[in-house]
Amino acid sequence: MKIKIFRWRAVGPLLVLFVIGCLLWWLFADTIARRESQKVGTQLLGAKVDIQDLHLDLRRGAVTIRGLTIASPHEAFQNLLEADELVADIDMIPLTEKKLVVDRIVAKGLRFGTPRTTDGRVAAKSGDGIAGRVLAETREWASQFQIPVLQLATGKISIDSLDPRRLSTIPAAAALSARADSSRRAWQAAYDSLRLGPTLDSASAALERLRHARAADLAALNDGRQAIDRLKRARDRVTALDRSVKSGITQLQTGLAGLDSARGRDYAFARSLLKLPSLDAPEIGAALFAPGAIKPFERALYYAQLARRYMPPGLLPRATTGPSRVRRAGEDVRFPKERALPAFLLRSAELSFLLHPTSDQPQQYAGRLTGLTSEPALYGRPTTFRASGPQLAAGALLDHVRDIPVDTGGATVGGITLPAFQVPGVPLRLDPGAATTQLGLTLNGDTIHARFAIRSTHARWMRDSGFANSTIGDLMWRAVSGISNLDVEARLSGPLHHPDLAVRSNLDQAVASRLRAVLGDRVAAAEKQMHDRVDALINDKVGPVRARVNEVQTQAQAQIAQQRARLDDLQKQLEQRLRDLTRIRLP
């Protein structure tokens, strides 16, 4: 019996199923796209993304989003931005390759930093995904900047306990001692292997024979010359050992110098335990303003690093976590290809936004973003952003086209009323008033240069009640209360993993001179006390090591000098005797 391959009567039900599928898509496509956009956006940014309404118009390749809210990844009850409406023109053909190419987005009614009622942070709470990892990394990065706290409320200088295990001199001294011992053993072994005894004995014997020999005793003369050759070779070996010993001694001396450096570091560490900064003006600025200045750097770095993760340079396959589903998500691997479209490309976005949205007269600004893509090497041009307005100038350039990415961004915003904040370590509040804020960041490969500045001419100072009975508090108050100009600048530069932070302000000198007048002696005494504690812990370890190194050095040099002197002496005597024997005497 012939079996039919196809079940033609099933075509009808299958078509009906297909039509039902299309109908469901038509009914629920907007909802599905909205939910997926929220999910992907939340995953990408590490903060909750909400969309009130999303409409897909595939016929015209347009997507309209209304009521977009993106929560801040850092602040619990603050939005990063809100947008009234976004209209995107989508290139439909690349969708067949699962690529999203947006020709143009027009965003209207953008607002930044608006309040929200629920905590919208996702990465900060879960720590999952790329955003979670980047957030954790930037937090750890920011935590490396340890700023000593100035305790002025009571004027008391407190000293934390000094843990000997955290001093770097002690392990360095132990290591140097071990190195000195091993050098001594190595040199002794090298010295023993020279076997100078037989050479010296045979040379002495040859000299003795020459003393009783006559000019015609050729065998004795030959013995003498051979003994001189042996002495010269032995001397060469001693010279080689001497070079090796000198090199080793240099290293040991460097180790001793390293102990001094380690001691310096330990002093600095011990000084950091004093809850008081140096009375030098630049460090006053760091103590007062660095904790606040690090935050903008941390946030700018978060977005820069996020951009690097999502927009990596090069064309190698890249694996990212797959879509969440009941089954294991696995990994999605992207395979960029030269002269092909990237998986995501936003050619151009025109933004219009409001600053001071809550004020009576909110100001309208405009910006433009171009070339935002997941594969910059394919697009071939950097991502650029610029925005301008009456009191705003902002720009950014993310150049991930080459192997070493370069990210640059900067913004100057004027007329922003910054909130009053507690000055760290001081029961004093500062209300900067309407200020001009500048932030600039350049991340070239793994080198960072960043600058954050606040300038205000209407700064106001407020005393906390805890300040009432503090002499030093009064001094601080007298130093700063009359100053209405505020000019703070923080600079960050160096390798990304460990950059240098410098903070200065126009208050530094005023505060420093007042503090120096009152606290100078007490600080010096406290610092001396810490130095003494460090010395007490270190000297017991460092003294014997220093003596040991000197002993090893002296011993090795003396041994070599002694043997060299014996060799030289014997050689001189042999040569003198040979000259005497072979001198031609005229009648």
Added chain:
Amino acid sequence: MFALIKLIQSLFDALHSEGTPGQLAAGIVLGSFLGLTPLVNLHNALIFAALVLLNVSFAGGMLGWAVFVPIGFLLDPLFDWIGHSLLLAPSLRGLWTSLYNTPIVPLSNFNNTVVLGSLVFALLVSLPLFVATRWAVARYRVTVGERVRQSKFYRAVTASKVYNVYKMFRP
């Protein structure tokens, strides 16, 4: 419990249907693709269309699907490993790059490690599964098939009343 009864019903439906052992085996193989690979993917739409349009056992397909779903879950780590090895193999990079940049193909999610790994696994298993199932069904029918059909258990399971009663009393 409901799923188990449905599974047993599917099994008996398939084993005692009028289809040939080959048709039943082909249905189970197609069903295994649905069960082993993540369901919501383009290739499964094609598999489902084939199950409907080709003259294979639909009940067998449902049985294969039901049986292989838990196996798929269990073997997901293996699929992930297979997919990872294949997708990141330098020798295959050209193939994947070209497929990834070809219209429609990326919609199949072949670039997902679990999807690719499970699909490759299902493809490799399909032929042995087909041969083994066809032999097993043929053997079943000539040996114990008729006795089972006459058994009370078979009648109880396949009787729609039992199922309806169960439906009435299920929580």
